Amino acid sequence: MTATAEYTVDTVVVGLGAMGAQTLWRLAQRGVDVLGIDAFDPGHAHGSSHGESRIIRTAYLEGTAYVPLAQAAWKGWDELGRESETQVARRCGSVMIGPPDSRVVSGAAESARQHELAHRRYTPAQLSAEFPGHVVVKNEEGLYEGDGGVVFPETAIRAAVRLAQYNGARVWTGTRVRGIIPDASQPRVWVTDREGSAAGTGDRAPTDGAAREQTIRARCVVVTAGAWLPQLLPDLARRLGGLGVERRVLAWFPVTEPDWHDPEHTPVFVRAESDGTAWYGFPSLDGGRTVKIGVHADGASGPGVQRGERVDPDIGPRPADAADAQRLARLAERLRGIDPTPSRLTTCMYTMTQDQHFLIGPHPRVPGLLLGGGFSGHGYKFASAVGRALADLAQQGTTTVPIHPFRPDRLG
Ligand SMILES: Cc1cc2nc3c(=O)[nH]c(=O)nc-3n(C[C@H](O)[C@H](O)[C@H](O)COP(=O)(O)OP(=O)(O)OC[C@H]3O[C@@H](n4cnc5c(N)ncnc54)[C@H](O)[C@@H]3O)c2cc1C
Structure with missing residues (x-):
């Protein structure tokens, strides 16, 4: 029978790809008790952030x-x-x-x-x-x-995760989040380390003896799960008109x-x-x-x-x-x-997303849940700013990073 261990942190970042790695680094830099979790080894080639290069443009054709x-x-x-x-x-x-x-x-x-x-x-x-x-x-x-210019995606992810760890962040790699459990006071993250890649730059989730699953309680959960966002938060994806x-x-x-x-x-x-x-x-x-x-x-x-x-x-x-x-x-x-x-x-x-613009900000319904997703094939260049914005929102509830046009509650 599977035992479940409980774990408490201030903030959890689910997914350490382009957006999550930057968020983790910013939170760790500010001394926040933060845990980052990824199903693979950050900088991997299974998501949306591999292939050695991503374009940076400022005169932006998708909108001013x-x-x-x-x-x-x-x-x-x-x-x-x-x-x-x-x-x-x-x-x-x-x-x-x-x-x-x-x-x-x-x-x-x-x-x-x-x-x-x-x-x-x-x-x-x-x-x-x-x-x-x-x-x-x-x-x-x-x-x-x-x-x-160009940003080097795998290099930037690994650099941010490394700096985050240096600044005290905990990182679990090869560890899959199975679900987010909404809770008005403290959202919880349900994790199992049974699947995912072999251990990489981080630790495996601690197994606490026989326990192969953890429930993590956190004041704030940041979901930056890329292509897995719709399966992790299916109700939200439906509400936003589909991802x-x-x-x-x-x-x-x-x-x-x-x-x-x-x-x-x-x-x-x-x-x-x-x-x-x-x-x-x-x-x-x-x-x-x-x-x-x-x-x-x-x-x-x-x-x-x-x-x-x-x-x-x-x-x-x-x-x-x-x-x-x-x-x-x-x-x-x-x-x-x-x-x-x-x-x-x-x-x-x-x-x-339906309008091919991003989703950055609070979940429209679940307190304590922040989203960075739906980057519609043009998000990487912004990851360093998105990470700062999500870290600001996690820590103090507001940000001066200009993400307002991308708030998830504009859709649905
Ligand atoms: C071919 C291609 C070319 C592109 N070109 C450009 C470009 O030139 N310029 C540009 O700005 N953008 C570009 N983009 C878009 C950009 O790469 C993406 O918008 C960006 O990488 C998305 O980052 P992300 O953090 O949302 O996803 P990812 O970087 O994929 O990160 C998601 C992470 O979450 C983890 N994860 C998911 N589910 C779970 C779970 N349940 N438990 C634990 N971990 C989980 C995954 O393992 C992954 O590491 C391109 C995209 C592609 C595919």
């Missing part, structure tokens, strides 16, 4: 409300880099390319205008001259900003002209195609060997199209196949100085 959050996030990445003495991010600029009326270009232009961000507009000829790694056609324009977990594929292509993809003078990019596809890519971050691209929103039809393919996060996305390779190779033809046959592919998960 994100600009102050991106600015706050850059400060957070710089601080994490300094404190951990690790390169977690790098500025290399970003360029949005597409028809001038595409959301990619016009959305970024609107953010730049409203927030008076330094940027440059490019004609097709200027784009081709400045960024020879891109094939540009005559109806395409560009918007460049210096405040774009869809979708498959995406990343591809790396060999570089034949390293100078055209050198991060010293090549920015990250997002491109809009005439069929509505928005895709993105990076300069070469491995010394001129490969570049990575991916599809954010697919407007094409036919084999390998990445649109709405649902994933059970416990099973994981279907492995990448020849159709995925072909789809991404078609997009890679819009780049120069690469071999358009991918040398490597991997899959990952998006967790989509």
Whole structure:
């Protein structure tokens, strides 16, 4: 028979991926009695935060409300880099390319205008001259900003968890949270360590003799479970109109002209195609060997199209196949100085809200429960600011980080 042990802490962070690792670090930095739990070893490749690089953009095409959050996030990445003495991010600029009326270009232009961000507009000829790694056609324009760059996802998670532990946080890895038990005075987290990965950077959940399950009582529970949020809080997911977990594929292509993809003078990019596809890519971050691209929103039809393919996060996305390779190779033809046959592919998960904007803040009904989820495929760049905001809310109930537009109670 399974025995259940009881455990009490001030704050529990459930899920130590992009958002949870940053939250844990901020809470530990302030001396809070905090426990972080992850089913795997933080920095793993089973969720939404692997694949070596994520784009940072400030002139935000998805909405002007994100600009102050991106600015706050850059400060957070710089601080994490300094404190951990690790390169977690790098500025290399970003360029949005597409028809001038595409959301990619016009959305970024609107953010730049409203927030008076330094940027440059490019004609097709200027784009081709400045960024020879891109094939540009005559109806395409560009918007460049210096405040774009890259964050290194696995490195940033590991750095934040390491710093959190150094500052006194407890971390249980290979430990799965089975449920959150709402309680008006003190929410509880039901944990078992029976499944999950082998032990990693943290401890396994203490088993207290025969006990293989724990109930943790906490003043505050922060749920940053990524693609597992809908199964951990199914009522909430329904109430918010549904959270869809979708498959995406990343591809790396060999570089034949390293100078055209050198991060010293090549920015990250997002491109809009005439069929509505928005895709993105990076300069070469491995010394001129490969570049990575991916599809954010697919407007094409036919084999390998990445649109709405649902994933059970416990099973994981279907492995990448020849159709995925072909789809991404078609997009890679819009780049120069690469071999358009991918040398490597991997899959990952998006967790989509109904409006594709984030969920950051208190659970609409359960006191003591905070959420950071539904990042809809564009959340990583903000994780350092989201972590600070969730730590503020856990500790003092308010925050100056500009997360108000993303409060979960705006939906449903
Ligand atoms: C292919 C791809 C490309 C992307 N590109 C960009 C980009 O360029 N720029 C950008 O800003 N964003 C990008 N994103 C989005 C960004 O990566 C995600 O928004 C972000 O990683 C989500 O972080 P998260 O903390 O919500 O989830 P995760 O980082 O996946 O963390 C969730 C964690 O919770 C743990 N967990 C879940 N359930 C439990 C449980 N029951 N018990 C214990 N632990 C649990 C998991 O093990 C995991 O570690 C991209 C996403 C993908 C998939």
